Amino acid sequence: MRFVVxxxxxxxxxxxxxxxxxxxxxxxxxxxSNARTFVYRPALPFVALGTRDPGAITAExxxxxxxxxxxxxxxxxxxxxxVTRRVFTSMGHVDYDYVVVALGAHLExxxxxxxxxxxxxxxxxxxxxxxxEKLRGFSGGHIAVLEVQETPLRCxxxxxxxxxxxxLRRRALREKSCIHFITYxxxxxxxxxxxxxxxxxxxxxxxxxxxxxxAAVSRIADGIVYTRDGEAFEANLILAFPxxxxxxxxxxxxxxxDSRGFIPVHTTMESQRFPRLYAVGDxxxxxxxxxxxxxxxxxxxxxxxxxxxxxxxxxxxxxxxxVVCAMDMGDGKGMFAYRKEAPxxxxxxxxxxxxxxxxxxxxxxxxxxFMTAHF
Ligand SMILES: Cc1cc2nc3c(=O)[nH]c(=O)nc-3n(C[C@H](O)[C@H](O)[C@H](O)COP(=O)(O)OP(=O)(O)OC[C@H]3O[C@@H](n4cnc5c(N)ncnc54)[C@H](O)[C@@H]3O)c2cc1C
Numbered sequence: 001m002r003f004v005v006x007x008x009x010x011x012x013x014x015x016x017x018x019x020x021x022x023x024x025x026x027x028x029x030x031x032x033s034n035a036r037t038f039v040y041r042p043a044l045p046f047v048a049l050g051t052r053d054p055g056a057i058t059a060e061x062x063x064x065x066x067x068x069x070x071x072x073x074x075x076x077x078x079x080x081x082x083v084t085r086r087v088f089t090s091m092g093h094v095d096y097d098y099v100v101v102a103l104g105a106h107l108e109x110x111x112x113x114x115x116x117x118x119x120x121x122x123x124x125x126x127x128x129x130x131x132x133e134k135l136r137g138f139s140g141g142h143i144a145v146l147e148v149q150e151t152p153l154r155c156x157x158x159x160x161x162x163x164x165x166x167x168l169r170r171r172a173l174r175e176k177s178c179i180h181f182i183t184y185x186x187x188x189x190x191x192x193x194x195x196x197x198x199x200x201x202x203x204x205x206x207x208x209x210x211x212x213x214x215a216a217v218s219r220i221a222d223g224i225v226y227t228r229d230g231e232a233f234e235a236n237l238i239l240a241f242p243x244x245x246x247x248x249x250x251x252x253x254x255x256x257x258d259s260r261g262f263i264p265v266h267t268t269m270e271s272q273r274f275p276r277l278y279a280v281g282d283x284x285x286x287x288x289x290x291x292x293x294x295x296x297x298x299x300x301x302x303x304x305x306x307x308x309x310x311x312x313x314x315x316x317x318x319x320x321x322x323v324v325c326a327m328d329m330g331d332g333k334g335m336f337a338y339r340k341e342a343p344x345x346x347x348x349x350x351x352x353x354x355x356x357x358x359x360x361x362x363x364x365x366x367x368x369x370f371m372t373a374h375f
Contacts, residue, residue: 008033011102011281018303059375082274114220140176144235166330192337193351288344334360
């Protein structure tokens, strides 16, 4: 049998590794990705702030996959046909017995007028390097950090805001600069629960970062952010964390995704519509935040359940929603937050948050561990 994994980031990589572990060697596991390299995206804010080198957070996919007995095809997936079980790519088609879709999501550029033209969105390495250059040329003024309504990226905007405060102080520019944090949320970092929100709000105040909550962005012009309640913020640099939509490949695959291109799945991670099609990570139609941690957990659930289905025995696992966040707050400080359930996926049952130095240490240790253990 052939098990095809689409995407080479958190969801795809972990799905392929786990499938290889749980399936008999006679089965083929093949990973298809348009990129040759893996990028540890949680470290992108630090690349932008100049505290992390790209080489430390990227790795070639093929050697690590090959070492584990997983095939690799560098190609762009154009469409999936879940009826004939065929994936169409820029390098021809590939038939599958089971497929795991981990193609991530795209920035929804049309969500707010001017988002594309006048903001920097740190989603991939090129974006982070562009922001790094812009910050090098920055000599004081206003910076706006936007958590745009519907964005599923809920931690990096805070890390960039706190990191900017530390960065500007290091360069003796803080007195000459103003950081505006503009969020649609009613309280900052509500995604981590009430205690996390309070810690973040206190830290914003202590550092003199201007927070504007409940502020949905209506449009962005050159150097100005307009909110729906009529406010306007001038900024020399606008960093935006935008809403997502599904990928073009999923949108082109009849019946696979919903109207926005996200894939509806059961908590087993199998498609609600097509058997033997699983999806994990940012590509999935679960509401609320999306994260690498969620993608990893979902990938393990998917691989386990595929193995059960193939062997026709074993107990299926279900993905249980939660938020775990180790937030870097700059200057060696951080916060750990845990929340069950994730917002949008169930009622708040429990939340916990703790500030200190160890969450920042744990965050960079986790990054080093991930890169060493997987490549
Ligand atoms: C700045 C930033 C900071 C973040 N910080 C954190 C954090 O601190 N903690 C955390 O847990 N999460 C964080 N995240 C979120 C996390 O990075 C994502 O949730 C995670 O990467 C999703 O993994 P994924 O595999 O589902 O999709 P993606 O990471 O989007 O990967 C998609 C993969 O599919 C490939 N692909 C896409 N389209 C095609 C195609 N048509 N054909 C072939 N291949 C294709 C891509 O090259 C890529 O390999 C952050 C994200 C960003 C942008």
